[in-house]
Amino acid sequence: MSGPFIFIATNKVRAGKLADERDRVPGWVRYIEEREPRTIGFHEYRSEDGTEVEYIQIHPDTDSFEHHLRVVAESDLSYKDTLEGTTSIRIYGQPSEAILEMLKQQAGAGIPVTVLPEHFGGFTR
Template sequence: MSGPFVFIATNKVRDGKIEDEQRRVPGWIQFIQDNEPRTIGFHEYRSADGTEVEYIQIHPDTDSFEHHMRVLSDLANPSWKETLEGTTAIRMYGRPTQAILDMLEALAGAGIPVTVFDQHLGGFTRLQG
């Protein structure tokens, strides 16, 4: 059974930069909305202590996520480097392509823990109308 491709990345916030990150998010979300029309969902959450944020992305398939990675490489403003220290963990739901794994290593670096749940057993996604 094929399901959506879900990606979750945990990122460490630079010391004293959580407020800057919170101010950066609306523009970042708008950028994703404008440049990635197939993305089903894109959310950022912060930890209670403000030391970490997580990106949760829902894509209809791996092609959509590969497009996201290309957009990051080609068009994205690197302002996240001012507020985020780096990725500390990645979780993927769906079978990533080798291209996705290669792009993630190039962007996040080698040695980041990656967990993959590649077998979709069932579920549904409701779209707001």
């Protein structure tokens, strides 16, 4: 059974930059929403202590997520001022080799990536 492609990335917030990250997010979300019509969900949450944020993305398939990675690569909206970088990635669904390579280029080599490839069931509204 094929399910949605779900991507979760944990990112470390730069010291003293949580408020700046909070202010940055609405423009970033708008940018993604305008350029990625197939994305089902795109959310950012902060950790309780404010040292990390997580992006949760829900895509109908891997093509949609590959498009997202291309949109991010072409973006001039930088998160480098507020986020130190990705500390872990979780993928629900089977990523293509192109996705894994783009993630390595964008997030960096050595970032732990957990893949749960098989969808047993569920629903998305």
